[in-house]
Amino acid sequence: MTAATSAPVRHQPPHASRSVPLTAARLLRLELRRNPMPWILPLIAAAFWFDSYRPSTTQPPIWVLRTFWNMGQGHTIIDFGPFVAGVAAWAGSRDVRRGIADLVTVTARSRWAAQLASWAATAIWAVGGYLVFVAVMFGVYAHQGVQGSPPWWWVAVGAAAVTAFCAAGFAVGALFPSRFAAPLAAFGAFLVMAMSSRTGFSHTSGWALILPTNSNGNYQPPSGIFYPYLPDLPIARVMFLAGIAVAALGLIGLPAGAGGPWLRRTAAVVTLAGVVAAGTGVGLAGTARLGPHGMVIPALHDAASDRPIRYTPVCGQSAGVAVCLNPAYRQFLPDVTAALRPVLGEVAGLPGGPVRATQVAGAYSSGEGEVGAPMTISGRPPVLRMPLGSLNLPGAFGGSTAQFAQQLKLLSVHAFTGAGAGPGTPAQQAVQAALLQGAGVPFSAQNGVLSAVGLPSWASATLQPPASGHGAGPAEEDGPGPATGPVHAAARRLAALPPSARHAWLAAHLGALRSGQLTLAQLP
């Protein structure tokens, strides 16, 4: 007698198919609990505060300027990457270091799968730490009333970079396990970042734009204020960095002990896919061209990114002329109106004198910062258009309020004389110098103002020795020097006139001056 016929049939437990993800989740939880990355996060936090946050606080409260150093030039990545690579290498070499490589090779899970779980835990801690630190930094900025919009795409690039460093470091540890794996992975990451900075600073186009430390032509003041940050280049960078991460993780699965032939073939495909993705990112960056609002990659560009951000300007009065700025620049309105007051007072009532001054978006330049955006006077009635982002705003990169005011005066007077994008004729230069003197910039200080960094190229060209047969420039030598020469002699004569006489002379000769037909000899 048996119970075989009466015994109920035992079915496969219904949750058997769920056991694989459950086991993977349990493995990941174990790895998260025993991971060394949390122990290094306080050190990274200190480095992050010191190197990424602290220097940014000296910049004006505008997102694109505050984050230029830590996001635009990738210092958050420099602070995270090497430490993350080192700790990931330590985690990757764990099994060999502990002498359990043979033991774990014969477990039910393939070696590669177990290593991926270990890497995933390391990456979760690292990327999570990165996002938390950036969130705290951005929260502090928001609390400080920083204007504009945050560079979210650059945050995504940073997270991708941390993931890539984590994967590369882990691969170093897994493939070359030793006590030196961690320091060498960290050193390699430092070297890569240093070389990336070296290449990034000197390359304004081509493949080098893929480097996350390269801010040339892709992180300038109009972004986040007048136009959205163009996501083209960040998307290519994410593709490149994710490709590196995938390729590094695929490499771990290639050795004989990583798994069976099927798994190793999969690892080879993964490695190849990563290399292709990284190569595609580099190729896309190579096609980038400088647009008015940043780097445009035709294959990735979305026309919606070119739409300007709507805003209601904030306005003030300066010598009876309305001066309007983007609300992000609200705190600079008193400085701007005060700086323009003497200039607008000088040209008030003259034909072609501006009846309004308004801030406009400057066009991107290929360098690190937005350089060379001149002020213009155009339209009917005439409007002075000011791309303020190109100037050294008070606090930005060491700029002072006085320097800011002097540069505003110079650019607005230059626009008034009709000199355009060049240094102007000697007569235009002389009138410019005389009006600047009247606006409170003495002759002796004018060459210094002209040589300031961040001005359009005509400013430094004004300081060059005069071309033959073209009169004399304001300075007889290259660079700031004494205000001498025929241009300044004429300027001094014009400046010496009573204001009413100077005004009358300008009213009579402004047309000829702007058309470039007036000579130095025709000045009073």
Place this chain on the structure above:
Amino acid sequence: MTAAGIHRPPPGAAEARPASRRALATLRLAWLYLVSRRAPAAAGLLAALGALLRAALHGNWSVAGGPAAQQVLPLVIETGAAAVIAVTTYGPFGDTERATGRWLPWLRLGTALLLTAVAAGALAAGATGGHLPGGSLALARNLAGMTGTGLLAAAALGGAFAWTGPMAYWLITESALTRSWTTPWTWPARPPHDLGAALCAYGVFAAGTAAVTLLGARHSSRRPAPE
């Protein structure tokens, strides 16, 4: 069974053989200690870093920018050398090793000094014929100071993570170079003949060496008792 066939050793031999044995044993102990710390591999890596410095200086790898930017790559390589020296303090034996005798502090001291000397020699050789900002004097000072941060990190965090000391210090130095700081504690940003910077750098090296000699690298979660 008798002892008739046993020969007495000649007078004086009894003292000579233990003395030579003692010397051999000391050398063997030192060698075993060096091997246990992977010092030969470390020396090979330091030589490779010297070659890398040579390639950087002769291949014009310098970072674009002013004089401060020219220091970045040599400093990164010096940081790497300091990190390699620092992780040699890691030992897997823990209490077992600490209970073996009174020579351990001397072995630690000798290893740290020897590898620092090897690193200085390798990097100086690598810099020969190239333009190294600050010259060999600055190289020795910077390397000593950074090694000191690594050894201090070893005493505080353990040998395995000792490399974080020089790396973190490099980040501070980079800021100092960018912003033209003048404090002697950021010695790489100071001129090679600056006395304050030299005192700070060699002081940190002395502190790190003393910490590793007396305390050893931190093992596990417990700080080892002074030897």
